[in-house]
Amino acid sequence: MTELGSSPKRKRLSYDDRRSEFVQKAIEFFAEEGFDSSTRELARRLGVTQPLLYRYFPSKDDLIAEVYETVYVQRWRADWDDMISDRSTPLRDRLIEFYTVYTEVVFQRDWMRIFLFAGLKGGDINRRYIDRVRRRILEPIVREWRNEQGIDPDALSDQEIELAWSVHGGIYYFGVRTEIYGQKPVAGLPFVIESSVDSLLIGLQRLNG
Amino acid sequence: MTELGSSPKRKRLSYDDRRSEFVQKAIEFFAEEGFDSSTRELARRLGVTQPLLYRYFPSKDDLIAEVYETVYVQRWRADWDDMISDRSTPLRDRLIEFYTVYTEVVFQRDWMRIFLFAGLKGGDINRRYIDRVRRRILEPIVREWRNEQGIDPDALSDQEIELAWSVHGGIYYFGVRTEIYGQKPVAGLPFVIESSVDSLLIGLQRLNG
DNA sequence: AATGCAAGTTATCGGATGATAATTTAATGC
DNA sequence: GCATTAAATTATCATCCGATAACTTGCATT
Numbered sequence: 256m257t258e259l260g261s262s263p264k265r266k267r268l269s270y271d272d273r274r275s276e277f278v279q280k281a282i283e284f285f286a287e288e289g290f291d292s293s294t295r296e297l298a299r300r301l302g303v304t305q306p307l308l309y310r311y312f313p314s315k316d317d318l319i320a321e322v323y324e325t326v327y328v329q330r331w332r333a334d335w336d337d338m339i340s341d342r343s344t345p346l347r348d349r350l351i352e353f354y355t356v357y358t359e360v361v362f363q364r365d366w367m368r369i370f371l372f373a374g375l376k377g378g379d380i381n382r383r384y385i386d387r388v389r390r391r392i393l394e395p396i397v398r399e400w401r402n403e404q405g406i407d408p409d410a411l412s413d414q415e416i417e418l419a420w421s422v423h424g425g426i427y428y429f430g431v432r433t434e435i436y437g438q439k440p441v442a443g444l445p446f447v448i449e450s451s452v453d454s455l456l457i458g459l460q461r462l463n464g
Numbered sequence: 465m466t467e468l469g470s471s472p473k474r475k476r477l478s479y480d481d482r483r484s485e486f487v488q489k490a491i492e493f494f495a496e497e498g499f500d501s502s503t504r505e506l507a508r509r510l511g512v513t514q515p516l517l518y519r520y521f522p523s524k525d526d527l528i529a530e531v532y533e534t535v536y537v538q539r540w541r542a543d544w545d546d547m548i549s550d551r552s553t554p555l556r557d558r559l560i561e562f563y564t565v566y567t568e569v570v571f572q573r574d575w576m577r578i579f580l581f582a583g584l585k586g587g588d589i590n591r592r593y594i595d596r597v598r599r600r601i602l603e604p605i606v607r608e609w610r611n612e613q614g615i616d617p618d619a620l621s622d623q624e625i626e627l628a629w630s631v632h633g634g635i636y637y638f639g640v641r642t643e644i645y646g647q648k649p650v651a652g653l654p655f656v657i658e659s660s661v662d663s664l665l666i667g668l669q670r671l672n673g
Numbered sequence: 674a675a676t677g678c679a680a681g682t683t684a685t686c687g688g689a690t691g692a693t694a695a696t697t698t699a700a701t702g703c
Numbered sequence: 704g705c706a707t708t709a710a711a712t713t714a715t716c717a718t719c720c721g722a723t724a725a726c727t728t729g730c731a732t733t
Contacts (some may be wrong), residue, residue, distance in 0.1 A: 503721070503722090514721090518721085524720095
């Protein structure tokens with residue numbers, strides 16, 4: 256059943272179209288079945304033969320590397336930085352807005368599962384992503400708060416960052432519970448985001464009290 | 465390094481000793497290499513031949529089931545319930561003490577990695593564990609707080625539980641970052657626990673203000 | 674010392690997997 | 704309409720995997 260039954264005529268796609276189709280389906284496939292799943296099964300779901308994959312990717316690991324690249328680099332939104340640093344609105348509103356759109360990207364089953372699979376596989380993808388979160392999200396947040404308080408934005412402390420990590424982790428774990436473990440949320444995401452943001456702002460205040 | 469070439473004399477252990485040795489090593493092995501790793505490699509690390517495993521476990525899945533059982537049932541401490549509910553000490557102290565000993569158990573590389581592998585595999589182990597955390601940890605915590613406030617302990621709300629989940633998740637994610645992703649903590653675990661507990665108590669106060 | 678039995682090994686089967694080489698087939702340019 | 708070229712398939716290899724059966728060996732009992 257190469258062609259999914261209906262059309263016996265094989266489609267011949269251009270190199271680029273085929274390639275991006277492969278990567279896209281590979282994301283869904285590996286997210287659901289894990290990176291140890293076979294290239295044969297992936298090919299079957301694509302409606303093509305398995306050796307064809309090797310005309311587009313030198314090896315399975317190369318395909319996996321492209322999956323990482325596509326998910327984690329491509330889905331990171333450049334305007335997140337601006338949302339956090341836009342001083343025309345109160346910081347609390349900015350943070351609520353940011354985590355609302357951030358979780359729209361991150362709380363996707365494929366994003367989260369691939370992130371977990373990658374973490375267990377032991378490469379540096381997760382380490383690099385976590386570094387990026389700290390530098391592009393958490394440190395800017397703390398800096399914005401310090402600026403709003405009228406204290407030196409660049410004098411942020413380790414404890415302030417760790418506090419931001421706790422709050423960020425609390426929000427993230429909500430996504431893990433609902434998307435990965437299938438737990439029905441007892442209260443909605445908006446409540447979690449709002450109370451987490453408030454918790455962060457209060458915590459920062461207490462640290463600098 | 466039980467045999468590994470040097471000593472040609474095979475050790476002959478009793479059934480029970482051998483069995484628990486297999487389970488123990490299987491925990492380390494699967495935690496590090498994942499459940500898709502081969503029984504041959506596990507046997508090699510045990511210094512025995514692969515078919516011997518099948519004289520102790522009917523199938524690989526049965527061995528894996530025993531790994532789950534050993535890690536998640538055996539390592540759950542019965543006195544955790546008492547620690548949370550011991551009204552002879554202030555709730556804040558109780559919670560700090562509880563999360564100190566709880567994280568000593570949970571923040572182990574093998575515990576966390578097996579938990580993540582299991583979650584991605586799709587069984588109900590994680591769902592059951594999460595249910596247990598809610599019923600045996602989070603709900604008791606909120607009930608203790610309500611009792612301390614002189615309000616009906618059993619009238620706890622969804623928002624209170626979700627708040628407790630956020631704090632719990634924040635602490636848990638600290639363990640994931642340090643144990644799984646190898647991130648050096650910027651501030652220590654005691655700080656994270658204390659500020660998280662304070663954050664929870666303040667959050668509950670705000671919800672009932 | 675001989676015996677019984679379980680602990681442990683050797684040999685092997687059927688199937689799956691990543692990857693390669695050779696072959697076929699559809700689209701494009703002339 | 705025909706040749707060219709690249710897309711796609713068929714066939715295949717070496718290896719690995721879970722599992723089973725048959726054989727061997729160490730230890731306790733007598």
